Amino acid sequence: MLFNSFQFLVFFPAVLLVYFLVPAKWRYLWLLAASYYFYMCWNASYALLMLTSTAVTYLSGIGIQAVQRRGKSEERIQKWKKGFVAGSFAINLAILFFFKYFNFVVDTINRALEMMHLKILSPGLDVLLPVGISFYIFQALSYTMDVYRGSIHAERNFLRYALFVSFFPQLVAGPIERSKNLLSQIENLPRFRLWNFERVKSGLLLMLWGYFLKLVISDRTAIAVNAVFDHYEEYGPVELAVGAVLFSFQIYCDFNGYSTIAKGAAQVMGFTLMDNFRQPYLAQDIRDFWRRWHISLTSWFTDYLYIPLGGNRKGLARQCVNIMIVFLTSGLWHGAAWTYVFWGVLHGGFQVIGNLRRKWSIRKNQQRKSWRKLLAGITTFLLVTFSWILFRAESVSQAKGYLLRMFEGPGTLSFPDMGLSQADWVVLALAGVVLFVVDLLHEHGIRIRQTVERRPLGVRWFLYASAVWSIILFGIYGSGYDASQFIYFQF
Amino acid sequence: MKKYQRIIRRVLGVIGFFLVLALSNELFRFLVVDDVQSYTRVTMHEFYHQDSIDVLFLGSSHSYRSLDPEITDRFFGSNTFNAGTSSQLPDGSCALLREVCGRYQPKTVYMEVYYGVVCDYDAGPTATYVISDYMRPSWNKYEYLWESGGQEDLVHGLILARRNWQKFFDFPYMAELLQKKFTPEYWQYAYPSYDNEYYAGKGFVYNLEEVGDGWFSSTEPFAPIGDDAIGEKSRESMEEMAKICEEEGIQLVLYSAPMPDFRLNAAGDYDSFVGQMEAFAERIGAEYVDFNLCRESYLPLDGSCFMDDNHLNGKGAERFSQVFGEYFTGSLTKEKLFYESYQEKMEQEYHDEVLGIICAQEEGVEGSYWVDAVTAEERPVYYAVYTKPKGEEEYMLLQGPSSDSTFETPNGQHGYLHICVYGDVQGTELLHQMKCNY
Numbered sequence: 001m002l003f004n005s006f007q008f009l010v011f012f013p014a015v016l017l018v019y020f021l022v023p024a025k026w027r028y029l030w031l032l033a034a035s036y037y038f039y040m041c042w043n044a045s046y047a048l049l050m051l052t053s054t055a056v057t058y059l060s061g062i063g064i065q066a067v068q069r070r071g072k073s074e075e076r077i078q079k080w081k082k083g084f085v086a087g088s089f090a091i092n093l094a095i096l097f098f099f100k101y102f103n104f105v106v107d108t109i110n111r112a113l114e115m116m117h118l119k120i121l122s123p124g125l126d127v128l129l130p131v132g133i134s135f136y137i138f139q140a141l142s143y144t145m146d147v148y149r150g151s152i153h154a155e156r157n158f159l160r161y162a163l164f165v166s167f168f169p170q171l172v173a174g175p176i177e178r179s180k181n182l183l184s185q186i187e188n189l190p191r192f193r194l195w196n197f198e199r200v201k202s203g204l205l206l207m208l209w210g211y212f213l214k215l216v217i218s219d220r221t222a223i224a225v226n227a228v229f230d231h232y233e234e235y236g237p238v239e240l241a242v243g244a245v246l247f248s249f250q251i252y253c254d255f256n257g258y259s260t261i262a263k264g265a266a267q268v269m270g271f272t273l274m275d276n277f278r279q280p281y282l283a284q285d286i287r288d289f290w291r292r293w294h295i296s297l298t299s300w301f302t303d304y305l306y307i308p309l310g311g312n313r314k315g316l317a318r319q320c321v322n323i324m325i326v327f328l329t330s331g332l333w334h335g336a337a338w339t340y341v342f343w344g345v346l347h348g349g350f351q352v353i354g355n356l357r358r359k360w361s362i363r364k365n366q367q368r369k370s371w372r373k374l375l376a377g378i379t380t381f382l383l384v385t386f387s388w389i390l391f392r393a394e395s396v397s398q399a400k401g402y403l404l405r406m407f408e409g410p411g412t413l414s415f416p417d418m419g420l421s422q423a424d425w426v427v428l429a430l431a432g433v434v435l436f437v438v439d440l441l442h443e444h445g446i447r448i449r450q451t452v453e454r455r456p457l458g459v460r461w462f463l464y465a466s467a468v469w470s471i472i473l474f475g476i477y478g479s480g481y482d483a484s485q486f487i488y489f490q491f
Numbered sequence: 492m493k494k495y496q497r498i499i500r501r502v503l504g505v506i507g508f509f510l511v512l513a514l515s516n517e518l519f520r521f522l523v524v525d526d527v528q529s530y531t532r533v534t535m536h537e538f539y540h541q542d543s544i545d546v547l548f549l550g551s552s553h554s555y556r557s558l559d560p561e562i563t564d565r566f567f568g569s570n571t572f573n574a575g576t577s578s579q580l581p582d583g584s585c586a587l588l589r590e591v592c593g594r595y596q597p598k599t600v601y602m603e604v605y606y607g608v609v610c611d612y613d614a615g616p617t618a619t620y621v622i623s624d625y626m627r628p629s630w631n632k633y634e635y636l637w638e639s640g641g642q643e644d645l646v647h648g649l650i651l652a653r654r655n656w657q658k659f660f661d662f663p664y665m666a667e668l669l670q671k672k673f674t675p676e677y678w679q680y681a682y683p684s685y686d687n688e689y690y691a692g693k694g695f696v697y698n699l700e701e702v703g704d705g706w707f708s709s710t711e712p713f714a715p716i717g718d719d720a721i722g723e724k725s726r727e728s729m730e731e732m733a734k735i736c737e738e739e740g741i742q743l744v745l746y747s748a749p750m751p752d753f754r755l756n757a758a759g760d761y762d763s764f765v766g767q768m769e770a771f772a773e774r775i776g777a778e779y780v781d782f783n784l785c786r787e788s789y790l791p792l793d794g795s796c797f798m799d800d801n802h803l804n805g806k807g808a809e810r811f812s813q814v815f816g817e818y819f820t821g822s823l824t825k826e827k828l829f830y831e832s833y834q835e836k837m838e839q840e841y842h843d844e845v846l847g848i849i850c851a852q853e854e855g856v857e858g859s860y861w862v863d864a865v866t867a868e869e870r871p872v873y874y875a876v877y878t879k880p881k882g883e884e885e886y887m888l889l890q891g892p893s894s895d896s897t898f899e900t901p902n903g904q905h906g907y908l909h910i911c912v913y914g915d916v917q918g919t920e921l922l923h924q925m926k927c928n929y
Contacts, residue, residue, distance in 0.1 A: 426660050461504070473653055474656060
């Protein structure tokens, strides 16, 4: 079930209605049932995978806690705890590997063997990638690590823990929540005031903004992006550059749209999810970009990979190596293809260069001038956009072809050939301005919703109605109004 | 007390918000949806403002172009209404039947079942919107939209401006549309008219065109009549209609309005369609009457009674409405009016005439055409095809017997074709001719 489907339009109000009516102590059970139904709408049998991951991480948490209480020697305790963590990681990563990476590895080995004129292995397995698998497995693993580190106590109620892993608003594309935040909210569910008009309204407005990003901007840019990437040989350098820039906005609005809807939906039900984006295209450098883009994943990698690897505590060289490991893993997390690997390596490389530049820069602590900030922002955006070409391409050879053609030389721009009508371009331009202004205001600490709240009633509701209409009238809906997928669902 | 005031204020706020959305929906519709010259807008307005509807006509353009309620009123001695709409499929007829049953107590419903619509013809969403756009809000309307086109039709049927969203950026279009809408004619539902036809009231459209020289022709091949001429969806809708009629005590009559014999002959075995319809009608407890089996002595319809190779024009409709009234009020008996079969009609009324010409492009082959002379019975014919590309003199493209019937137009050019069908190889006995552009 997708947030932008008719099904969800019926599902969400129905879930809310029961959620607000059932006794407080049963709420989490209702949400758990709703979350599993939400997931099973896509593929019922794959819910078993999620259940397995939930059970394994739940038991590892219980195990770690139990070992600590036994009062054995610290060394033995650590040994056992590590054993539970290793077991949890091994099983979860095995699931992830089997469904996501097995075919990629077999394919890679086959290619290598083929190049050496050796007999190839049997072809890969015909398995469907379970939607959102990387998200819920990472979320579940973070719980194991948090219990291991003693940041939280192991949850004893299995069903409550199962809701933490499967909470439907963020189940399939994040944000990857931490147990400290979400699990504690689930535990406190019977105690908090459920009905709060302002909170519900605010959550709905957030959802509205998410839908705007997805339906008006992302799905519209997708038309041009798909046209350009699928037939890049037929386009000139300018169009390819425009296609790449449009993809930057497509992926931002698609993923941010999803996260915003998730955050809004959770807020309506009284939950606070973490922010996943903070105006990433206003970043000053690549490091800054990753502090603003997919924050929940970046912080996951920082907490559970970068810091355990030594972070920046073991010298510059080791730090650079750690960065490369993190970004290589991040690339692979996104998808089992060489394009993602190269994309990760590229970002790692950008970060390493940035680190070295910062280290050796003589103006380290100087306040930057406005024009330098602007230049840095544009450069960062262009570097990110360049890397998105690898991310979007179906294969390395397509990415190569695209890039070669893009830098072939000057060309002409013919908008109609990119699959968008004149009216589409007008909508896109206007929506782009709205997005830019909103991001700029957020950057300066101005919260739009709070600002609107202070306006007179008529103005306020006029703005709400305009927002609703802009989505209904100018949104892009699939053929037969079937919902289009969110890009990050495939991860 | 304050707490309750706040709750009431918020509830009112939410209701107000949805009211604003509903009102703006109407405003947007007004701004971008062009229904100024829509027949159905006026038809449905009249439909909802009748004192009573005793006899209802349903169907596609074969209904609203064929039956004039002014004439049928006289025969039936009660109020008849033609609720035919463009490409109305049986599910649309069913929705309109439900609509009429909720407001009036009709005694008889005559539904036109032209073979081209009951075969589950894909009329596209416009055939649905042309009805739903002017239906009043009701469960029946939403059910119709959902069943005819699922989510898409429901959204487009409820939010009309969504279909035309691009027009929000076409300011000259909007300005012109508003100019047309801010006229007394629009608000008073004045009858729309075009150069060659006009709305004549109670759903009937009077057409003034005639088939030139009575010579029928077509640039499209006709869909053949198959062994399973009634599609599954049409069947279900008509069964549903029969059920409604039975519950409401309404007599349901299925009929086919007259079409040119050129078309029926070209489409294949018309008797097969008649047989299938009769059997189906009997099964659902309805009557089926096919006016294509009429004797010419009672219903003479030549080229001057048709607007094209498919529809009656105003003159033809007047004649047909007369006969329709006479037959259903008992002035004419079945035996007198109809032949036993379409085959018998052909044998009795035609000999070796050429009924019309089809000249169509070969599917998927640019510039390649085929020609076919439709005859009442097998006979030798000879073709001569001339072309006149733009800015050039006319010259001959093809000459020969009917076995040699394909030709190519000059590559990459536009012009017109002149096709002659002769009864002799010398080309002295001209049987039929047509002209068309390519």
